[in-house]
């Protein structure tokens with residue numbers, strides 16, 4: 001199937017699944033434990049109904065959105081994804097360049113397989129930096145300092161990893177750090193020669209921002225300690241707020257009280273996110289968590305939503321319920337996995353064209369005007 005016959009993000013996912021060895025596909029596609037949250041994120045969007053309004057002139061549709069005085073072409077951007085080059089070689093740079101070319105935000109993960117400096121160069125002023133707070137304060141400060149020098153002005157601090165998620169697929173696939181070429185992995189690679197050859201050319205991906213630090217890591221526990229910490233608290237966030245002079249957002253907020261504390265501490269925004277269902281299986285889908293958060297903090301800071309965006313209409317649903325903007329993670333990853341750069345472009349195009357069509361059908365020519373009035377009152 002050619003990329004032009006991929007009608008949806010789900011089609012791109014299926015195409016990626018055919019081209020990528022199972023262990024690498026599962027690394028991105030999988031979720032926590034029995035993957036309840038992964039499924040519920042998408043199902044919950046479908047439960048939000050919007051009521052189209054007719055006899056409105058929709059001959060011109062405007063999806064432009066202004067965030068922090070910068071105008072973007074669409075109301076969605078790329079969420080941070082770690083180790084994405086293991087999914088498809090050069091995925092990080094491909095997506096950073098795509099976001100710049102299409103004029104949408106690109107959030108560089110601190111666990112990316114490309115350095116934050118190279119990603120800043122590729123995404124230019126559309127690049128934001130996502131920070132995992134390390135159990136080693138020097139590591140955290142090192143990343144912040146590098147992000148400043150590289151020119152990032154937006155810092156997205158991820159809050160939802162007090163412990164690493166338990167992902168059953170990765171355990172079954174025996175993914176290990178450092179990476180081991182087990183006979184099963186070799187067999188899977190042989191079934192996907194294009195992936196294997198391209199990967200060989202690019203070399204084994206690593207967590208590039210920490211490459212030196214992780215050289216001596218012999219276990220996953222070592223890696224975890226470097227990347228994240230179980231003791232990240234509001235006091236640390238207060239210090240980060242004082243330290244970072246640019247815009248600061250907190251990612252992974254699900255509780256209205258946590259949203260209120262972020263606003264009280266002077267954060268510029270939050271990302272209502274459950275990490276795409278990768279951290280816990282028992283929590284709420286983000287679109288269900290959103291209304292209480294909107295009630296608590298609307299108007300005090302920027303509200304972004306992610307987790308489960310697969311359709312342009314999902315971005316409208318989030319806006320109708322009070323999110324200013326959305327991020328998509330896997331939607332872009334599936335695109336690049338389905339076909340490299342053209343696949344990434346197709347993922348953007350699918351979401352954007354679905355969004356434009358849905359705005360026309362909703363009778364809302366300006367994305368900015370979508371709001372609670374568009375929610376269906378039909379019970």
Ligand code: FNR
Pocket residue numbers: 027028029041079080081082109110111112130158251273274275276277278306307308309327328329330331
């Ligand atoms: C992520 N996510 C993530 N978040 C983050 O803050 N830092 C990171 O390094 C990563 N890494 C990561 C890897 C992979 C493989 C996935 C799928 C996700 C979470 C990501 O930013 C975002 O919250 C979700 O991807 C959103 O859900 P969807 O759009 O993938 O359903």
